Amino acid sequence: AQRVTQPEKLLSVFKGAPVELKCNYSYSGSPELFWYVQYSRQRLQLLLRHISRESIKGFTADLNKGETSFHLKKPFAQEEDSAMYYCALSRIQGAQKLVFGQGTRLTINP
Amino acid sequence: ETGVTQSPTHLIKTRGQQVTLRCSSQSGHNTVSWYQQALGQGPQFIFQYYREEENGRGNFPPRFSGLQFPNYSSELNVNALELDDSALYLCASSSLGGQNIQYFGAGTRLSVL
Numbered sequence: 001a002q003r004v005t006q007p008e009k010l011l012s013v014f015k016g017a018p019v020e021l022k023c024n025y026s027y028s029g030s031p032e033l034f035w036y037v038q039y040s041r042q043r044l045q046l047l048l049r050h051i052s053r054e055s056i057k058g059f060t061a062d063l064n065k066g067e068t069s070f071h072l073k074k075p076f077a078q079e080e081d082s083a084m085y086y087c088a089l090s091r092i093q094g095a096q097k098l099v100f101g102q103g104t105r106l107t108i109n110p
Numbered sequence: 111e112t113g114v115t116q117s118p119t120h121l122i123k124t125r126g127q128q129v130t131l132r133c134s135s136q137s138g139h140n141t142v143s144w145y146q147q148a149l150g151q152g153p154q155f156i157f158q159y160y161r162e163e164e165n166g167r168g169n170f171p172p173r174f175s176g177l178q179f180p181n182y183s184s185e186l187n188v189n190a191l192e193l194d195d196s197a198l199y200l201c202a203s204s205s206l207g208g209q210n211i212q213y214f215g216a217g218t219r220l221s222v223l
Contacts, residue, residue, distance in 0.1 A: 004152075032210075043114075044153070044200065044214040086152050096210050097143070097166050098202075100152030 002027050004087050006101035013077050014109050021072040021104050023061075023087030031089040033063055033070040034098070038084040047072075047085070057081070077108045114203050114215035122221045123191050131186040131218045133201030141165070142184040143212060144176060145200040153200055159184055160206050188220075196222045 003026045013019055025031065035047040048056045050063040050070060061072045070087060087101040115134045123129050135142050141160045145153035155168035159178035173189040182203070188195055198219050202212035 009150075043216045046211055046213075049211070088152075090210075096141075096204060096206070096212065097155045097158065097168065098145075098153070098212060099155065100145075102150070102152045 002031075002089065002099045004089055004099055004101035006085075006087055006104050008104050009102065010105050010107070012107045012109060015079055016076050019072075019074045019077045019081065019106065019108075021085050021087075021106065023070045023072065023101060025068050025070065025087075025089050027068075027089055029091065031091060033061070034088045034090070035059070035061055035070075035072050036086045036088055036100075038086070040083070044086070079108045079110060082106060082108045114201055114213050116199075116201050116215035116218050118218060119216070120219045120221075122223065124223050125191055125193060127191050127222075128187065128189045129191060129220060131188075131199050131201075131220070133184045133186070133203075133215060135182045135184070135201075135203030136213050139203035139205050139213070140182055141204045141206040142178055142182065143202045143204070144184070144186045145202065146170075147198040147200055147217070149197070156186070165206075191222045193222050196220060 005024045033050040037047040038044045059074045086103045088098045090096045090098050117132045143158040144156040147153040156170050157167040158165045162178045175187045178184045198217045200217045201215045204212045
C-alpha cells in the first residue's frame with residue numbers, strides 16, 4: 001500500500017533555529033517524493049522534489065531508501081517559513097497520482 | 111502564462127443534491143487531476159484526466175465522475191451528495207510526459223448540509 005506519514009501535526013521553532021519536518025513513506029517500487037507548501041491564503045505549491053536534488057528557499061530533503069524517509073531540513077528558520085507543509089509521493093512515470101501525508105503546520109516564533 | 115483557476119470558490123448544497131465543480135488548466139498542460147481535502151487532512155486523489163479520458167482513479171465511489179474538454183478544462187461532478195462530501199476540492203494541472211509537476215488551483219470549498 002502507498003502511504004505517507006508525517007508524524008508531527010504541529011511544529012514550532014524559534015527564528016534562526018534548525019528545522020526538520022519528518023516524512024516517512026511506504027511504497028512498492030521506486031517512488032518520486034515531493035514537498036508541497038501552503039502559505040497563508042495561498043494555494044498549494046511545489047517546494048521541492050527529490051529528483052531535482054536542489055535547495056529551495058534554503059530547504060533541502062534527501063531521499064533515504066533504507067529508512068524510507070524524505071525529511072525536510074533547513075539550518076536556520078525564518079519567520080516567512082511559517083506555513084503548512086505536505087510530503088507527497090507518486091510513481092516516477094505515467095499517471096501521477098499524488099499520495100499526500102496529513103501535513104505539518106510549521107510556526108516560526110520571533 | 112495563466113495559472114489553474116477553479117470555480118466557484120464556495121458552494122453550499124443539501125444532502126442528496128448534485129454538484130458540478132469546474133477547473134481551467136494552466137496554459138500548455140494536458141492533464142487534470144482532482145483531489146478532495148477534508149479538514150485537517152492532506153489532499154486525497156479522486157481521479158485524473160488525460161486527453162479527455164480517465165487516466166487513473168482513487169478510492170472514490172462512482173457517484174464521483176468527471177469530464178475533460180478539448181481545451182483541457184475539466185469538471186468534477188458529484189451525485190447524491192452526502193454530509194461527508196463536505197471538503198475542499200482541489201484541481202491540479204500538469205503535462206503528462208513533461209516535467210510531471212502538478213500545479214494546483216485555489217480550490218472550491220463545498221459544504222453539504
